[in-house]
Amino acid sequence: MNLKMAKPKMDMLKMGKPETSVLAKTGKPKVQPRNIGIDLGTANLLVYLEGDGIVFDEPEVIAFDYETHEVIAIGNSAVDMIGRGHSGIKIVSPLTQGVISDMDSAKKLIEHALRRVEKDSINLKASTILICCPSEVTNLERDSLIGLAETLGVKDVLIEEEVKAGSIGAGLDIYSCTGSMVVDIGGGSTDIGVLALGDIVVSESIRTAGNYIDLAIIKYMQHEYELLIGKRTAERIKIEIGTLREEIKDEKTTAVSGRDVVTGLPKKLIITESEIRDVLLEPYETITNTIRKVLQNTPAELSADIITKGVTINGGGALTDGIEEYFTKHVGLDFHVAKNPLTAIVEGTKILLKNRGSYYIKPTEIE
């Protein structure tokens, strides 16, 4: 079954894949340098290419052939293989908890993502690349991002914080004197930042985010129902019935299937919204506490701005049902979800590429 699914894709990719690498093609006349913005998230990889817009918006997963180490699938098609692959396929998520854990796979993934663009000849050597990182990464982790760009052959690398790019992408005017606050609940990390005058004033990053919540759901299923489920199922449960509402009307349910821990046989059961809510409460409380911590460290003048402007929620976590009400109740400020929570960061890179991350060049001044 699995083999059948994976096989045609493998062939397809092999056929479409040019034998020479991107770099080797630099001699062609069509080749030109481009500005590239990359949101290298734990869950999703988004690539922005100047002139083309967002060219890649798929899960951050890559599948290799175990023996030849050839790339079989990336993104959506690789995600379908998670937990289903046979021994011949190796599936890798190049990032864990917001930072690169497998440099080689990360490089391959970006290379393939860029190659998907029709005009596939980009002079990477002369291009500018901007990679987003969580706000509290160490210098070592930052260097690894620069290293990644270097292995791609790009010399001009900019590293910017995700909160900054995200708030620009969400349409906040961070270049004015009025402070804004952004909560970005991603896959590997939740970043909270207060921004003013084009840069971050206070920020905090925790590793409690989407993946952490998935794991919490897996643990819950194991302990409550003695049912082992995969990461994909856990994520599906979260997306389908995850909620933070206190009072649930017309309780939603979903069917979950997995393997019984005791008997080892496949099992299917129904779980309810309120159960999952109770699982979500713990990680969201951690996030709430971090929001409070950031607010504590915020200069009073900016606090005054935040109370009038409210807080914007970004990232995949923003799609959780009832999240605005939950935060508004527990923190006591106005919270609202950005209009494009999933793509905000990569849209922000568009602007950051223009002013090269400089806080005093307003993007409006460039155009």
Next chain:
Amino acid sequence: METGKESEKLGLGIDLGTANLLVFLEKKGIIFNEPSVIAFDRESGKVIAAGRDAYKMVGKVHSKISIIKPLKDGGISDLHAAKALLTYVLKKVEDLTEKSLGRSTTVICCPSEVTKIEQDVMIDLAREMNMSDVFIEEEIKAGALGAGVDIFQSKGVMIVDIGGGTTDVGVISFGDIVLSRSIRMAGTYMTNEITKLIKKTRNVEIGELTAERCKIELANLNPNAETVIEKFAGRDMVKGVPKWVDISSEEVRKVLEPVFEEVVKLIAAVLKDTSPELSADIFRNGILVTGGGALTTGIEGFIKERIQVPVTVISNPLTCVAEGLKYLLKNRGDYRVNSMQM
């Protein structure tokens, strides 16, 4: 400026106040009237903003910007920043470079009781900017002239200038200051007092700009005035979250009163040392109040009630010093030359 570049000398008057910087240019009038605040990029040391733009950034900056107020309590505390501020302003507003400043006559005014060293710093500042011809005058003298008082007559006038860093009280007659005193208690001090009050009574920390706005909107020294309550936002010191607080004009009055009492004491002290002949003049002409503090509602009644001398707030309290510099540039501060009639 373009025509007759060689022959004409520039006349420049600078009122470098703790709160505001005003620049007066002969034939053009006041070319700059904005807060004395400057913002630098920490890494490159470049000036990012000055004046009003920089003022808006106070208390809101990230680690890449440093905001500096070059003056403290009426004296220059950061010479480098003061120079940068002046250079930036002159360059931006009138395109005056060091070269053209070399042919200028400049008058800088200072609070009454600054030390010799503080005065020297002002001159150093001008010299560093390549201004060859500089002299220092006292703010109250310029203020009186700017208020339209003919100080060159043998008539005593009393001026009270409540500025940002200092409050100056002086008696002027025959074109110069007979005696003057100054205390370092003025606008900035009042703003800090308001911040302290909110911290103490509400456990909420408010920013500098908010406190200043609160002062401007709510300050009323008239005890019978109707109480006004306004909302201001700050940070709860216990929980750390942003919070609204209601501040009443009554509370603000209670904090500001002691400060104005000090001002009254200072006026009384100056009056005590004034010769009887001048006292008679002052009683007839009244006390003139200038500076930002003069905008406080009810200040006339407050002083009058305690000193029993008529009090007038002049019509242009914020710009009178800079306007008065016009006359001082003409006679270089010489009391024998009545520049008002020139």
